[in-house]
Structures are given as C-alpha cells and as structure tokens.
Amino acid sequence: MTEGAALRLADIAASPSPVQERAQALLIELGRHIAFDASWIALAEPDGVKYTSLASTALEDSTLQYLSGPSTAQDIELTGNSRAGPPLSGADLSYPVQELQTWAECLLPAGFGDALSVGLFGPGRRRHVGFLTLLFRGEERPSTTARRILSRLLPTLISGIDPVRSMTAAALLVHHSDAGVVLLPGRIGVGPMPGLPDDELLAADSALLNFARAAIGDGQTFASFLWPRGGRHAPNGHVRVTVLGGDDGLRAVLTGIVVLSSAGDLRGLTPRELEVLGLVIDGHSNHEIAGELVIATRTVAAHLEHILAKLQAGSRTLAAVRAERAGLYVPAPRPRRE
Numbered sequence: 001m002t003e004g005a006a007l008r009l010a011d012i013a014a015s016p017s018p019v020q021e022r023a024q025a026l027l028i029e030l031g032r033h034i035a036f037d038a039s040w041i042a043l044a045e046p047d048g049v050k051y052t053s054l055a056s057t058a059l060e061d062s063t064l065q066y067l068s069g070p071s072t073a074q075d076i077e078l079t080g081n082s083r084a085g086p087p088l089s090g091a092d093l094s095y096p097v098q099e100l101q102t103w104a105e106c107l108l109p110a111g112f113g114d115a116l117s118v119g120l121f122g123p124g125r126r127r128h129v130g131f132l133t134l135l136f137r138g139e140e141r142p143s144t145t146a147r148r149i150l151s152r153l154l155p156t157l158i159s160g161i162d163p164v165r166s167m168t169a170a171a172l173l174v175h176h177s178d179a180g181v182v183l184l185p186g187r188i189g190v191g192p193m194p195g196l197p198d199d200e201l202l203a204a205d206s207a208l209l210n211f212a213r214a215a216i217g218d219g220q221t222f223a224s225f226l227w228p229r230g231g232r233h234a235p236n237g238h239v240r241v242t243v244l245g246g247d248d249g250l251r252a253v254l255t256g257i258v259v260l261s262s263a264g265d266l267r268g269l270t271p272r273e274l275e276v277l278g279l280v281i282d283g284h285s286n287h288e289i290a291g292e293l294v295i296a297t298r299t300v301a302a303h304l305e306h307i308l309a310k311l312q313a314g315s316r317t318l319a320a321v322r323a324e325r326a327g328l329y330v331p332a333p334r335p336r337r338e
Contacts, residue, residue: 005033009153013160018247022160023055030153031057034146036134038112040067041161043130043253044120046188048082049073051131052252054161059110059135066106075102076131079117084125087118087150089142107135116142116150120158123194129162163250167257168194174242174259183213183246183255199260201227201239211331212243212258221245225329226263226274234271238263240327266328268310276303278330281320292332 012025027039038058042051050073053064066072076082078100079093090097091114097103107115117133134150136142159165164182171180171193180193181202189204201208208227215223223243228234240261246254269277279289286304290297304316313319323329 005029006153006156009156009160013156019161019163019166020054020249026157026160027055027057030134030150030157034116034134034149036116036142036146037137037140038135039133040064040135041120041130041132041157042068043161043163043250044082044128045252046184046191047186048077051076052250054130063106063110066102071101071105075100076117076119081117081119081131082128083119084121085119087116087142087147089116089147090114091141111137113138114141116146118150118154120154120161122158122162122164127164127191129158129164132157163246163254164191164194167244167246167254170244171196171242171257171259174261176261177242177259178239178261180257180259181209182257183209183216185252185255193257193259196259201229201260202258208241209258212241213255215243216245216256224327225331226266226327227260228271228330232275234274238266238271238274238330240264264327267326269307269328273303273307273310274328274330276300277307277319277323277328278332280304280307280316281324281329282332 009026009029012022012029015022023041027041031039038056040053040056040059042053044051050070051068053068056064079088081088097114098108112135114136115133117131119128120130120132121127122129134142134146167182171177172195177196179199179202180196181198182191182193184191190202190209192198203209212223221244225241226238227241228238230236240263242259242261243256245256266274275293276289279292284292286297286300289300293300308314308316308319311319311322313322
C-alpha cells in the first residue's frame with residue numbers, strides 16, 4: 001500500500017461530511033487495497049446490546065438488519081472483538097465459525113466463508129467506538145498482507161467514524177471552553193470529552209444536564225444559556241452552557257455534548273435580575289414570577305424596570321428577545337424526563 005493511498009484515506013477521515021458518508025467512502029477506498037467481497041462498519045451502542053450500522057458494501061438489507069441485532073453483538077463479545085486487539089479471522093478461532101449464531105443463521109447462508117474482523121477503539125484503547133468486518137466468499141481466506149494493511153489503517157478508520165471526534169471538534173470552537181462532557185443515550189449518563197476537563201455542574205444527574213437533555217429532546221440541535229454556580233442565586237457567578245445535539249441517526253450512540261465556558265458580558269444584570277429575566281423569557285407574568293421566587297409582585301416590577309433599562313428595551317417582550325439573542329437566558333430547572 002502506497003503512502004498516497006494512506007493519505008487519501010486520511011483525507012476522507014478528516015473531511016467535514018456526515019459520519020455515515022465518511023464511513024462509506026472509507027470502505028470504498030479500503031476496498032481498493034484489500035480484496036474483500038463485502039464489508040460492514042458500525043458504531044457500538046453504549047449499553048453493549050447491539051451496534052448501529054454506519055456503512056456497508058455488497059450486503060443485502062436483510063443481512064444488515066441481522067448484523068445490527070443482539071445476536072451479532074453477542075458473537076462479537078464471544079470472539080473477543082468487543083475488546084481491543086488485532087484483526088481476527090474465522091481461522092483464528094478455536095472452534096468452527098458455524099458454531100456462532102451470526103455465521104450459522106446469516107453469513108454462511110449468504111455465501112461468506114470467512115472474515116477479517118476487529119473492534120474499533122478510541123485513543124488509549126478504552127472507549128469502544130465500533131466494529132469493522134471484511135467478508136470473503138467461499139473458501140477464500142484473508143491474507144497476511146490484508147491483515148497488515150488493515151492493522152496499519154485502523155487509527156485512520158477509527159478517527160473517520162468516531163462521532164465523539166466530530167463533536168469534540170465542534171466543542172473546541174466554543175470560545176474559552178473550560179469543561180465538557182459527552183451526553184450518552186437514555187440513563188447511561190455521560191462520557192468524558194477529549195481535551196476538556198470535567199466539572200461538578202456536569203454530573204450525570206445534575207439539573208443542568210437534565211435541561212440540556214430536555215432541550216435536545218425538544219428538537220434543538222443548538223442551545224446556549226447561563227447557569228448559576230453555587231446554587232440558584234449564583235453566589236459564585238454564572239457560566240455559559242453550550243449544548244450541541246448529535247446526529248438524529250446516531251442518537252442511540254451519542255445524544256450530544258455540553259460545554260461550559262465563561263459567562264461573558266452580562267450587561268450589568270444581577271443574579272436576581274437574570275433569574276427574573278429567565279422567567280420573563282419563559283412567558284411568566286409578574287404574578288407568576290413573584291410566586292416562583294417567593295417575592296412581592298412590586299419587587300418583580302422593580303426588577304423588571306431595571307432589566308428594561310439595562311437592555312435598553314421599551315417592553316418586556318423586546319427585553320426577552322434581546323436577552324435571548326445575547327445569550328442571557330437562565331432557565332428554571334426542569335424535572336428529569338422519564
């Protein structure tokens with residue numbers, strides 16, 4: 001394999017196109033250097049029950065559906081491909097491949113006799129990114145050269161399909177980003193954001209992440225708001241929260257990311273005024289705000305007067321619009337969604 005070919009794969013892996021398109025292009029390019037008959041690449045779902053298909057070549061829809069199911073995930077575990085290691089073929093197993101359910105029910109009936117398969121792991125070989133299999137028909141077996149080429153190209157292939165890599169690149173564009181986490185689906189919680197430290201505000205069951213998940217669940221792919229440090233009245237000031245939703249087709253693997261950064265210009269608004277302003281943005285009346293904050297209605301009116309002056313707005317509606325545009329929204333915590 002030439003250096004030029006390796007560079008072409010690296011260019012595909014680094015492209016800004018959607019991960020599914022990158023995966024398909026990587027398989028097609030890989031097929032120019034390894035003579036396989038079909039291929040499948042998928043992302044590992046965090047619960048370990050199954051895989052989300054990304055791309056394939058020369059496979060029927062029924063085969064792809066089977067490969068994305070729990071039987072294949074179990075067989076990947078049995079063969080050791082759910083752990084970091086070199087590419088394995090059927091000949092490397094201590095038992096015939098037909099003893100594996102995936103081979104007996106799916107791959108052998110489809111005409112495949114062997115495969116070169118490998119688990120895909122992120123930097124440090126701890127985070128399970130996905131799985132790749134190259135399939136061979138009949139009695140054909142993967143060659144030593146094919147193993148060597150695939151082993152060499154694994155870091156490039158992993159980089160190209162890793163959705164966390166794409167989201168991390170977006171996270172690093174957030175100005176003065178100080179901390180971040182990856183939101184994982186369902187109740188699985190959070191994962192580390194490469195290149196950014198964790199923060200106590202980003203605990204898996206925190207009110208902040210409850211709100212971030214709710215924003216993504218409401219269909220938002222981007223949200224930016226302020227969050228108080230040290231409690232509701234922000235004794236330690238505010239931080240800016242940026243939420244980016246993951247690709248709709250990959251939500252079983254990655255929900256999104258949450259990044260913390262400096263609050264920026266607060267236009268002289270006090271923590272209490274920001275709290276009132278957040279409720280105004282949510283559409284609450286002065287009476288409702290008073291009940292929520294346990295203060296007098298006239299106190300709310302006084303806060304609102306100061307808010308209008310600081311935002312140079314002639315009405316509460318204009319103040320709400322300007323505040324949202326300036327990223328001055330402090331949301332009231334929502335209950336966790338079941």
